[in-house]
Amino acid sequence: MAQDEGGAGVDPERLWLRPAEPRRGRKPSFSREAITGAAVALADAEGLDAVSMRRVAASVGAGVMSLYSYAPDKDTLLELMVDHVSAELPTTGPLTGDWRADLKVIAHLQRDHMLRHPWLPAALSTHHTPGPHVLAFLERALVALRPSGLDGAARLEIFAQLTAFVAGHVRHEIGQAEAARSPERAAAEARYLATVAQDGRHPELAEALSAPRRPTDPAATFSRFLNRLVDGLDAG
Incomplete structure (x- = not known):
C-alpha cells in the first residue's frame, strides 16, 4: 500500500464494535462500505501498492480529509479491506465429520x-x-x-x-x-x-x-x- 499516510495502530474495539460515524456537518454521499469497496477494487486491479487514501477518495468522489472519519489511517483501511473480501467465504453448509x-x-x-x-x-x-x-x-x-x-x-x-x-x-x-x-x-x-x-x-x-x-x-x-x-x- 502506498506509504503516504501514517497510522498509530488499529483499535479493534473501535473498529469493529462501534458503528462508523462520520464527522458532524453535511451528510456525505459515501459510506465506509463504499470506501472499502473502492480500495479493494484498486488493489484487485493494480496491487496493494496502488492503494492510498488519496486515490480511494478520488474513486468515491470525496476529499481526502473526509475519509478519515471512516478509515483514519492506512492500517485501518487494510483491516477493512481484508474483512470486506472475507464476506465471500462460505460459512454455512454441512460438514462431513472427517x-x-x-x-x-x-x-x-x-x-x-x-x-x-x-x-x-x-x-x-x-x-x-x-x-x-x-x-x-x-x-x-x-x-x-x-x-x-x-x-x-x-x-x-x-x-x-x-x-x-x-x-x-x-x-x-x-x-x-x-x-x-x-x-x-x-x-x-x-x-x-x-x-x-x-x-x-x-x-x-x-x-x-x-x-x-x-x-x-x-x-x-x-x-x-x-x-x-x-x-x-x-x-x-
Missing part, C-alpha cells in the same frame, strides 16, 4: 479466494484485527476441526498454520505464473540447474532432477502439498 477432509475443503476455498484477490496474502501478513466476516470463517474452521479431539488452542494453531500455508503457496503460485510469461528466463534457469546437477557436488539434487516430473497444474500441485500438510497433522 476433519481432515473438511480442512482440505477450507484450504481450497482460501486458495480460490486469494487468487481472486492477489494482494490478500501480503495483506494477511500484517493483518491483526479479525473483523466479523473473518471471525465467521474462523468459527466455521473451528467447528470443522472439532472431531479431531484437539483443544481450542490447538485448533486455532492449526487454522493459523493452514492459512499461512495457503497464503505462502498462493504467493509462490502467482510468482510462478509471472515467471512463465518469460520463457527465456525459464529456459535459462533450466540450463543453470542442469549444469549444477552435473558438477558432481550436488548428487541429491541431480537425483531429484532426474526423477519423473510431477504434474505441474497449479491446482494439482496445491492439492499434493496440502495433502502432505493435513494428512501429517497429529490429532493425538
